[in-house]
Every structure is written in structure tokens, then in C-alpha cells.
Amino acid sequence: MTTDERRLGSTPAVAAKAQNWRRQYAARLRLTDLLIITAAVVIAQLSWFGSSRSSVSIVGNSTTNPNSIVVNYSFISILMILGWVAVLGVYGSREDRVIGTGTTEYRIVVDASLRLFGIFAIIAFLFQIDFSRGFFVVALPLGLAALLISRNVWRRWLTRHRRKGDFSAQVLLVGSEVSVLHTARELAKHPEAGYNVVGACVPSGKIADYLEGTSIPIAGNVGRVEAALMATGADTIVVTSSDELSPDRIRELSWSLEPGRQHLVVAPSLTDIGGPRIHTRPVAGLPLIHVETPRYEGFKRYQKRFFDVVSSALLLLALSPVLIGIAIIVRLSTPGDIFFRQERVGLNGSTFYMLKFRSMVTNAEDLLDALQDEKRSEGNAVLFKMKDDPRVTPIGKILRRYSLDELPQLFNVLRGEMSLIGPRPPLQREVELYETHVHRRFLMKPGITGLWQVSGRSDLSWEDSVRLDLYYVENWSMVGDLLILLKTARAVLGSSGAY
Known part of the structure; x- marks a missing residue:
């Protein structure tokens, strides 16, 4: 050796x-x-x-x-x-x-x-x-x-x-520096997927180097993949970009692998696309990947609306004692209205007034500018979020911790302004800062909960928030909605990212 x-x-x-x-x-x-x-x-x-x-x-x-x-x-x-x-x-x-x-x-x-x-x-x-x-x-x-x-x-x-690196495929990444680094970072975010990167081959690779900002060793250039496979002990080759590898070279790589023990994976330049939308169709020896265009009309939309109406009505009926109890507590604890109404942007850019139990002092909006000027936001570049917000009342902290302040949004769902599951409902001032592609989130109604709710809530960066919302819009399904509902209960009880 x-x-x-x-x-x-x-x-x-x-x-x-x-x-x-x-x-x-x-x-x-x-x-x-x-x-x-x-x-x-x-x-x-x-x-x-x-x-x-x-x-x-x-x-x-x-x-x-x-x-x-x-x-x-x-x-x-x-x-x-x-x-x-x-x-x-x-x-x-x-x-x-x-x-x-x-x-x-x-x-x-x-x-x-x-x-x-x-x-x-x-x-x-x-x-x-x-x-x-x-x-x-x-x-x-x-x-x-x-x-x-x-x-x-x-x-x-x-x-x-x-998470400790066990029971995982030992991966050798092969491709351009940019694609290899992107794939390595994404796989590192999800160790539960079982891909442990042990090395990389890039066009200008030197064995003494590491991928920028990582501890992943460079095992050589794309011309010595077989030697790198042996040196790293990898059992899976992931080709992150094919510009550096000709079709004949990729085919030779697949032939050189030991059947049953070593594997070849080709990562296409497709991101944030759900599995049901992807179909592989071999044509003339070419593995063509068909990606279905997302559709938001017809039966799928009526199906979602029916689910929203029935579920919100049943939840309002079942939670009515809780709603009445919270309303009384909010009214008696601090002066002001029971509900907080705020204009939000919904389906196709239309606006509506979202309901919440009031969890802040009555002049909270007037104090916002001062807090922003002091740059005390602990959220991200577009969303204003901060821990220990001085505007939140003592009762409001409890309501926010367990998302109880959001229960009145069930009335928004029943009225058709929101959905149980969907993208986060933004403020108009936030929409004005959106890049063009972010407006695709308005193709569906905003939700009380969603991928952003079960993936970190206020702890998420702006980029991650956008990515999760757009992924939901592009890949919506009823099964996915049911899974998000199940995960929401765990996220709310854990109160992670709630402030």
C-alpha cells in the first residue's frame, strides 16, 4: 500500500x-x-x-x-x-x-x-x-x-x-469540482440516506489535496477512478457530472466494477424533484429521464380542497373547547384584541387577512422598525425573526412555543384562503424582495403547516425556506400532505425553531 x-x-x-x-x-x-x-x-x-x-x-x-x-x-x-x-x-x-x-x-x-x-x-x-x-x-x-x-x-x-458513518455506502465522487463539492455537501446534510463520501476524483485532482472546505480527500483525477476506488475502499462510484467522462468511459467504469459489491450511480443535473415525477425510459441504448410537469388544476386541486374543508371543520369542532379557553386567557392576560389580523399574500398573489391568537403587545407593528434598525433579527435576510422578541407577551411565548397561536387559521382554511399544508404565507413587504423564481410558491395556497414547519421553522435560512416551499409546490401529493401532518405533531411538541 x-x-x-x-x-x-x-x-x-x-x-x-x-x-x-x-x-x-x-x-x-x-x-x-x-x-x-x-x-x-x-x-x-x-x-x-x-x-x-x-x-x-x-x-x-x-x-x-x-x-x-x-x-x-x-x-x-x-x-x-x-x-x-x-x-x-x-x-x-x-x-x-x-x-x-x-x-x-x-x-x-x-x-x-x-x-x-x-x-x-x-x-x-x-x-x-x-x-x-x-x-x-x-x-x-x-x-x-x-x-x-x-x-x-x-x-x-x-x-x-x-450518523456515525456505519451501515452506509462508501462513496467515491467523480466529476467537476463544482458538481462534486455540491453533491458532497448535500449528502453530508442527510447522513440517514446512507452515502458516506470517502474520496473524490476531479479533473485537476492532486492526491495531496482536499475538497475545498471539507475533509474529503482528492483521490486523483478522473482518469484514475479505478485506482482511487481501490485506494479509498469505496464500494460506490457517484458520477456527479458527465462532461469530463465520455459515454464510453462511463460504460467501461460500469464493466470494471465487481458485480454485487460495487455500484455505479449517475447523478443527473436535476434537483428538488420528487421521485413520482421521474420516469426512466431506455430508448436506443440511451437511458432517457422523463420529468413530468407539475399540474395544479382539475381533480388534484378539488381533492386537496375537499380534504381541507373536511379536516378543518372536524378540527374546529374537536378543538372548540381549546379555542375558547385560549381566547379567554388571551383576553384576560393582557389588554387588547383576542385575535391578530395581518394581511398576507396567497394563491396567485391575491391578499387575505390571516388570523392568529394575539401573542404580542398591541403596538407590536409600531416597534418593528426600531428592532430592524438595531439589526437584532435572528432570522434571515428577508424574514424578520428573533429569539426573545420583547414584543411577545408571557402568554404569547407559550402559545408560540406549541404553535397554539396559529389555530385560528383553521377558519382561513375553511374560507378557502389557506390550506392545511402549503408554502409559508408571506407578508407583502417580503414579496417585494423576492427573486423571480420565488413567485412560483403562489401557484398553491399557503398552509398552516408545511415542509418549512417540519424542517426547522424559524431556524431555517432564507435559501432553505425557499427551497422547501418550491419543492412542495413542484411535488405536491396527498400522501406527502399526510406525512407532513404526522411530522407536524412531532415538530410542534419538540418546539424546535418556534419563536
Whole structure:
């Protein structure tokens, strides 16, 4: 091993560890799945049949056909257990490409389970097998719920270890200095995705250098990728830009990788685009990537509006005692109105008055200029936010900490001025400072909560706030909205970034 290779940190132990973590984690998932499915099926059988040795006729009716085959439900349970575990593997629910981030893993678990029970139903129909419906009605939801909880627990465990650099793909970045540095920084923000950058190859690379502002060593130029792969112990090559690599060179790289242990990933120059909008279509040997244009009309918009009306009405009804209690406390604690009304910019640039429980002194707007002049803002260049704002009342601090001051915005949702989930509703003075591309956030109604709410709220920089809002607008889906609602509860209880 050369001095440069020692500096890059390549050791047989590192290579072996990078090679085995996928099998280790998949084996743990397989064992957990087996235990959970076995428990669910056994519980279903005992709860429906008790300790009796119930059976089912497979061919014909046992009372009218002496040649009928009678099978005990214990045998059916064993078939179900083995089939369920197998189908989760066949559909790739334990593959390293789907574990750790996103909803793909959960979706595969649900889809595979439903398909398995669908196969049982088809077999029962074709062969006229009189399966007990109650047995399957208990086994499916019980097992599916337990599987999803188990996968979530394992995902949290995996995230903790990936933050330490374990159970991650060891990545060698290849491309221009700008694209490599951008990819390295983005991957560093999300260690839970499982990409640990151990080296980089850039056109002017010198082995003694590091990527600017990082501790990532440069393993050489783009002409010595194979040697850099060996020196760093990487098991994954990520091509961040193809200008430096010809199609033939990329193909040669893919041929040189060890099947099953080393992987090639090509990162296109597409950012902040949701997976469902991306489709790959091979044409004449070219892997063409189709990106669907986002649409904001028709059924999707009516679907979102229906969800907003029903949800806001139910929430107002359920939270009415809380709303009345907060209104009384605000009215009695400090002089002034119960509600604070402020003009905000909404759908297509139209304005509306957003409602909040008053959490500041009555002359808060008059004091704003003085605070801005003193440059005491702790937010960002466009949004004015500061911790320990002197205008906030004692009761207001509690309301803001748990976002209770925003509950009256449910009336804005019911009136159609806002949505439950959407971009942050801006002030007119903020809009005047927007760059042109930021105005795309007005293609959808502003929301009480959104990606900005579950990703840091006031702790976010202006650039991050814009990026999250535009990502939501470009990639909206009902499933995404439901996930944001679930994450909002955790963000509110944690009160991170709330001030």
C-alpha cells in the first residue's frame, strides 16, 4: 500500500465492512419479519379458532365428496408465514436502495402484503376453497401494522448508526469540482440516506489535496477512478457530472466494477424533484429521464380542497373547547384584541387577512422598525425573526412555543384562503424582495403547516425556506400532505425553531 493510499484510509477491514453491512442489515430485517409475521398469524389463528384443530377442504366438500382433501389451518398458517416472508424479499423491501429514507420501503411492504393476500383470495375462488374470512381479516391488518412499526424502529436504529458513518455506502465522487463539492455537501446534510463520501476524483485532482472546505480527500483525477476506488475502499462510484467522462468511459467504469459489491450511480443535473415525477425510459441504448410537469388544476386541486374543508371543520369542532379557553386567557392576560389580523399574500398573489391568537403587545407593528434598525433579527435576510422578541407577551411565548397561536387559521382554511399544508404565507413587504423564481410558491395556497414547519421553522435560512416551499409546490401529493401532518405533531411538541 502506498503512502497516498494510507492517507486515503483504505484497509482490508474497511472494504470488508463496506461489503457486508447490506447482508447484515437484510438478515436482521428478515429475522424480524419472520418473528412478527409468525406472531401475527398465530394470534389470528388462536383468536379465531382457539385451541381447536380447525380444518378446511381443499378439493370439494368433505361432506359430499369422499375424495376431498382436508387440510388443518396450522398448515395454512405455515404456508402464509413462509409466503409472506418470501414475498417481502421478492419485492425488494430489504434492498439497500429503499431502506433508510423516503416512503418507498413502507409502500413496498404494504403492496407486497396486499398482493399476497390477493393471491390467497384468487386461489380460494378458483378452487372453491372455503377459507375462513375472519382468519385473514385478523392476520392481515395485525401483521401489516406490526411490520410497519418494526421497519420504523429499524429505520431509527439505522439512522443513528449512519450518523456515525456505519451501515452506509462508501462513496467515491467523480466529476467537476463544482458538481462534486455540491453533491458532497448535500449528502453530508442527510447522513440517514446512507452515502458516506470517502474520496473524490476531479479533473485537476492532486492526491495531496482536499475538497475545498471539507475533509474529503482528492483521490486523483478522473482518469484514475479505478485506482482511487481501490485506494479509498469505496464500494460506490457517484458520477456527479458527465462532461469530463465520455459515454464510453462511463460504460467501461460500469464493466470494471465487481458485480454485487460495487455500484455505479449517475447523478443527473436535476434537483428538488420528487421521485413520482421521474420516469426512466431506455430508448436506443440511451437511458432517457422523463420529468413530468407539475399540474395544479382539475381533480388534484378539488381533492386537496375537499380534504381541507373536511379536516378543518372536524378540527374546529374537536378543538372548540381549546379555542375558547385560549381566547379567554388571551383576553384576560393582557389588554387588547383576542385575535391578530395581518394581511398576507396567497394563491396567485391575491391578499387575505390571516388570523392568529394575539401573542404580542398591541403596538407590536409600531416597534418593528426600531428592532430592524438595531439589526437584532435572528432570522434571515428577508424574514424578520428573533429569539426573545420583547414584543411577545408571557402568554404569547407559550402559545408560540406549541404553535397554539396559529389555530385560528383553521377558519382561513375553511374560507378557502389557506390550506392545511402549503408554502409559508408571506407578508407583502417580503414579496417585494423576492427573486423571480420565488413567485412560483403562489401557484398553491399557503398552509398552516408545511415542509418549512417540519424542517426547522424559524431556524431555517432564507435559501432553505425557499427551497422547501418550491419543492412542495413542484411535488405536491396527498400522501406527502399526510406525512407532513404526522411530522407536524412531532415538530410542534419538540418546539424546535418556534419563536
